[in-house]
Amino acid sequence: MRTRxxxxxxxxxxxxATITADQSICACALQMRLDxxxxxxxxxxxxxxxxxITDRDIAIxxxxxxxxxxxxxxxxxxxxxxxxxxxxxxxxxxxxRMREFGVRRLPIVDEQGKLVxxxxxxxxxxxxxxxxDSLVRNIHSSKTREVALxxx
Numbered sequence: 001m002r003t004r005x006x007x008x009x010x011x012x013x014x015x016x017a018t019i020t021a022d023q024s025i026c027a028c029a030l031q032m033r034l035d036x037x038x039x040x041x042x043x044x045x046x047x048x049x050x051x052x053i054t055d056r057d058i059a060i061x062x063x064x065x066x067x068x069x070x071x072x073x074x075x076x077x078x079x080x081x082x083x084x085x086x087x088x089x090x091x092x093x094x095x096x097r098m099r100e101f102g103v104r105r106l107p108i109v110d111e112q113g114k115l116v117x118x119x120x121x122x123x124x125x126x127x128x129x130x131x132x133d134s135l136v137r138n139i140h141s142s143k144t145r146e147v148a149l150x151x152x
Contacts, residue, residue: 008094009087011127012108012117018043021050021078025062025069028053039120041107042078047115049107051080084109087116094119 017035019028021042031040032055042051053074061077062069085094085106094106098121108117 006091006127007087008085008089008091008106008108008119009117011091011123012087012119013123014117016041016107016115016118018047018115019053019074020044021073021075023074025058025072025074025077028074029055029058029069039105040074041082041115041118042074042080043115046113048113049082049084049109049115051075051078051082052103052105052107053078079103082107085119086110091124095124 017031017037017040019031019040019042021044023031028040032038038056039052039054041049042053043049051074057077057079058069061067062072083097083101083103083106085097085108087108087110098104098106105118105120107115108119110116
């Protein structure tokens with residue numbers, strides 16, 4: 001019997017670090033530092049995702065080009081349009097979309113387009129490692145049980 005796929009909302013981070021498009025790159029970097037994250041979802045006043053910005057975007061587009069981060073805004077370097085998922089999508093569908101668009105994170109939006117979470121490769125790795133750990137423990141416990149039953 002096959003189990004249903006896990007939904008993206010089940011593995012999502014629900015407290016999402018966000019920023020608005022009009023903020024300076026310096027403010028953006030500070031927000032990432034304060035939130036201890038490497039990416040922010042760029043949202044409008046209704047919490048609708050407009051794009052994504054990462055620490056890598058800042059390094060590649062601003063620092064490497066020796067541009068002034070005080071004179072640039074998030075809108076100038078964010079990735080847009082943003083690729084999103086819906087809460088009830090399966091992880092298989094979300095992973096396929098991430099692969100198709102070459103993104104590592106998917107903001108999750110509700111029916112009104114409002115941000116309700118974000119899923120990332122690291123969330124998926126954590127979940128998979130937990131499942132693999134459970135599987136390994138199951139294998140060990142079944143061997144231990146068998147040894148105990150067959151040794152009597």
